[in-house]
Amino acid sequence: MSATFVGMPAFPSAARAALADTQLRHNLAHATGTIRDKRARVVAEVEEWEDLRLAGAAVKQSALVDLDRHLVRLEETLTANGATVHWARDAAEANAIVARIARDHDADEVVKVKSMATQEIGLNEALAEEGILAWETDLAELIVQLGDDLPSHILVPAIHRNRAEIREIFLREMAGVGRPAPADLTDEPAVLAGAAREHLREKFLRAKVAVSGANFAVAETGTLVVVESEGNGRMCLTLPEVLVSVVGIEKVVPTWEGLDPLLRLLPRSSTGERMNPYTSTWSGVTPGDGPQEVHVVLLDNGRTRALADDVGRQALRCIRCSACLNVCPVYERVGGHAYGSVYPGPIGAILNPLMKGTGDPQTDSLPYASSLCGACFEVCPVRIDIPEVLVHLRAEVVDGHRGDRVPKAEAAAMAGAAWTLSDARRLAWVEKASGLAGRALTRFGRTRLPGGRAAAGRIPGPGAAAWTGARDLPAPPRESFRAWWRRTDGGRTDHTDTETGEGS
Ligand code: SF4
Numbered sequence: 001m002s003a004t005f006v007g008m009p010a011f012p013s014a015a016r017a018a019l020a021d022t023q024l025r026h027n028l029a030h031a032t033g034t035i036r037d038k039r040a041r042v043v044a045e046v047e048e049w050e051d052l053r054l055a056g057a058a059v060k061q062s063a064l065v066d067l068d069r070h071l072v073r074l075e076e077t078l079t080a081n082g083a084t085v086h087w088a089r090d091a092a093e094a095n096a097i098v099a100r101i102a103r104d105h106d107a108d109e110v111v112k113v114k115s116m117a118t119q120e121i122g123l124n125e126a127l128a129e130e131g132i133l134a135w136e137t138d139l140a141e142l143i144v145q146l147g148d149d150l151p152s153h154i155l156v157p158a159i160h161r162n163r164a165e166i167r168e169i170f171l172r173e174m175a176g177v178g179r180p181a182p183a184d185l186t187d188e189p190a191v192l193a194g195a196a197r198e199h200l201r202e203k204f205l206r207a208k209v210a211v212s213g214a215n216f217a218v219a220e221t222g223t224l225v226v227v228e229s230e231g232n233g234r235m236c237l238t239l240p241e242v243l244v245s246v247v248g249i250e251k252v253v254p255t256w257e258g259l260d261p262l263l264r265l266l267p268r269s270s271t272g273e274r275m276n277p278y279t280s281t282w283s284g285v286t287p288g289d290g291p292q293e294v295h296v297v298l299l300d301n302g303r304t305r306a307l308a309d310d311v312g313r314q315a316l317r318c319i320r321c322s323a324c325l326n327v328c329p330v331y332e333r334v335g336g337h338a339y340g341s342v343y344p345g346p347i348g349a350i351l352n353p354l355m356k357g358t359g360d361p362q363t364d365s366l367p368y369a370s371s372l373c374g375a376c377f378e379v380c381p382v383r384i385d386i387p388e389v390l391v392h393l394r395a396e397v398v399d400g401h402r403g404d405r406v407p408k409a410e411a412a413a414m415a416g417a418a419w420t421l422s423d424a425r426r427l428a429w430v431e432k433a434s435g436l437a438g439r440a441l442t443r444f445g446r447t448r449l450p451g452g453r454a455a456a457g458r459i460p461g462p463g464a465a466a467w468t469g470a471r472d473l474p475a476p477p478r479e480s481f482r483a484w485w486r487r488t489d490g491g492r493t494d495h496t497d498t499e500t501g502e503g504s
Contacts, residue, residue, distance in 0.1 A: 003364040005150060008340030012309060024160050028335050031159045032326045039323060039379070046268070055261035057383040060317035063252050064307065070202045071218040071298065074194050077222025081284025083294040087245075087489035091121035093115060097297050098211060098244050099130045103240055107132060107209040111200075113226065113233040114138035115213025116320060117299055119151065119342040123211065134211065135177075135203045137232040139196050146173040152336030152344060153323040157271050160335050163187035174199050189259035192229045201233065209289070210240040214247045214263060214500075215319065217296075220255045223283040224296065227266060227276050235320050237280050241477040243291035248299050250307075265381035269321035300450025302355030309393040312354040317382040324376035324386060330369055339366065346376035350389040358397050409463025431480035441475035449474060 008014060018024060040499040043049055063070055072377055075085045088094035098118075100256040102110055110127065112118065113136055124134040124145075136145045143152050143158040143491050147169045150156030158166070170181040170192065179202055181195045214224040224245055226233045230453065237243060253259055285294050309312050325331045325345030336344030340362050341352045353363040367390045401408060407415065420426050442454040454475035459468045467473075479487075 005342065008362065009394045010361040011338055011340070011369045012340035014340060015330075015334040015369070018338045023162075023334055025333060027160050027162050028332055031156060032332050034154070035272055035322075036326045039269060039326065039450060042268045042272050045146065045274075046264075052261050052265055053381055053383050056265045056319075057317060058257040059211070059261060060319070060382050061254060061314075063254050064250065065257075066254075066311060067249065067307065068253050071249055073254075074217055074219040074222065074252055075298070076194045078217065078296055079223045081285040083222070083296050084393065086295060086297045088297050088299045088301070091126075092103040094297050094299050095123055095126035096122050096302070098246065099127055099132065101242065101244055101295055102127065102132050103130065103192075105208050107207070107256055109133040109135060109137050109203070109207055110209045110211050110244075111137050111203055111207040111236050112141075112210070113228065113236040114141050114157075115246060116154065116342055117213045117248050118211060121246070121299070121301060123246070135200070135207070137200050137204070138228070138235060139147075139193060139230055139376075141294055142196055142200065143169060146170065146177070150337055151342060153325060154320050154344070154347075155325075155428045156322075156502075160337075160366050163189065163192065166192055176203060204232075204239050206383055207240050208244045209244065212236055212243065212245045214245050214251055215266070216259060217247050217251045218253050218256050218259065221283055222315055223256070223281050225259065227263070227278070228280075229271060229273075229277050231278055233408065234278050236278050237282060238290045241281075241291055241296070242293045242296045244297065246297045246299055248301075249303050250318075255262055266319055266321055269319075269323040269379065275469065289478075300364040302357075304353035305357065306351070309354055309392075310349065310388050312419045314346065314384050315350050315354055315386075319382055320347075323379040323381065324384075326493075327372060327375040327379050329373065329375070330461075340367065345475055346370060346386045346390075347384070349395060349415060350386055354389075355395050358393065358400055364397045364400070367391075367397060391412050413463065428482070431483065435478050435480060435483070438476040438478045442478065445475065447472065474502040482490055 020461045024447070046052065077446050078085050086097045088097060093124070103152065108131060108328045110132060112124075114136070118124070124136075138157075139152070140156055140158040143149075143166050144160060147158075149158070149161075154161040161169075164187050167185055167187040171185055174181045174195070179199045182267075185191060185195055212226060215225070215227045216225040218225070219497045224247065226237065228234075253262065254344040263279065267273045282290065282294070285292055298491075303316060304361045306316055322345070324347050325336075328346050331345040336348075339345065339348045339352070341348050353366055356363050358364050370387070370390050372387045372390060374387050377384070380386065401411065404411070422428050441456060445456070447455040449472055456468060456473040458465060459473070485491075
């Protein structure tokens with residue numbers, strides 16, 4: 001029961017498939033609209049919201065500017081608190097560390113609290129190869145796991161599923177992996193949550209090893225922080241004997257005080273709540289209380305690559321609130337799977353290319369998965385200028401393809417434009433030809449824009465077919481500006497509009 005993003009198609013093809021799914025679009029529009037409205041209401045209550053955003057951004061930026069120093073400090077304080085710190089350069093190293101710890105304790109299963117870092121590295125699949133089962137305990141993650149599905153939202157991974165679909169999944173799948181769902185299960189949210197609680201409780205009580213992520217890691221005190229809504233995190237962090245936390249290196253916050261703006265920004269931006277129900281903090285091992293063996297895996301996996309990018313490094317400020325997803329007109333229509341990554345939406349469109357690098361069809365397509373409307377920047381609690389990074393990455397993608405033997409349609413069009421515009425005679429010839437095309441379209445064309453102007457229908461050919469398949473291309477003017485200027489001496493001798501034939 002584990003699906004994977006590996007081998008997903010590039011964004012345009014994946015998005016086309018998602019757009020054809022009307023149930024998915026309905027579920028997404030309903031869910032994102034509800035969270036968006038809740039967020040807007042609670043954010044409006046905070047008069048100094050913009051100051052809070054500036055403070056949150058400053059805390060995260062100060063951590064990134066001096067990341068090496070803060071990470072060494074974090075290792076020192078965690079170790080002093082009794083935790084064991086591991087460093088993982090990539091997914092393979094991190095997975096091997098977690099599997100080794102589980103094997104050392106003869107564990108054939110682990111319980112997990114939702115952790116994007118472990119999804120990013122494919123931990124569940126890696127543990128399964130070692131014969132270790134990983135149980136997701138977050139309700140939405142459980143739905144995704146039981147449904148052999150993929151997460152499609154940072155905060156609400158099963159956002160693409162409605163209540164009836166969830167009931168079916170529970171009835172069909174729970175019995176095969178533990179306590180079955182009650183036969184009279186309804187699709188009432190409270191009833192579904194109750195069934196999940198019963199199903200998970202036995203796993204919490206049985207597991208020797210738990211795996212978590214962390215929202216923040218405080219260097220000053222060696223404290224990890226998990227923010228969640230269901231209490232499953234609290235169970236994972238306290239019941240098992242061994243706790244392994246896989247933490248991206250960008251999660252470091254220099255001081256305890258620095259948590260203040262972040263913990264105020266996060267719940268309002270993510271779930272639209274004034275305060276989140278559970279904030280768990282743990283600083284290593286406390287004798288006789290909670291896990292007696294604590295491991296922290298500090299994960300790079302492309303983060304230092306992103307850090308090296310002057311414009312893109314701001315993406316590492318992300319606190320995974322998902323506000324940018326809920327306001328994004330592209331995400332709302334295609335959902336998360338189209339981004340081919342555990343990080344979807346506007347932040348995924350920049351984070352994936354920054355961490356993995358551009359140069360393959362999947363990451364090259366993501367910076368274009370945006371209308372650049374800027375709504376994501378407006379809502380981002382740590383002021384990540386996502387449109388700026390998108391444009392920067394588009395330039396990188398274009399530069400990366402300059403040497404292609406077969407140029408892309410866009411590059412060929414630009415080369416054609418440069419060839420035409422660099423010579424006055426060529427330009428005059430093209431203007432004449434386009435004027436003739438305009439006359440022909442006006443006389444014989446069947447497509448008309450509002451107001452009556454003629455337009456080209458669908459034009460065949462690479463690039464042109466896709467472009468004109470979704471847009472109207474107005475007929476070119478029958479006379480170019482330069483020709484009109486010559487004929488009328490700059491408008492002094494003739495005021496007739498050659499398009500309409502009317503005097504101005
Ligand atoms: S980029 Fe900003 S708005 Fe989007 S998930 Fe990250 S913190 Fe939230």
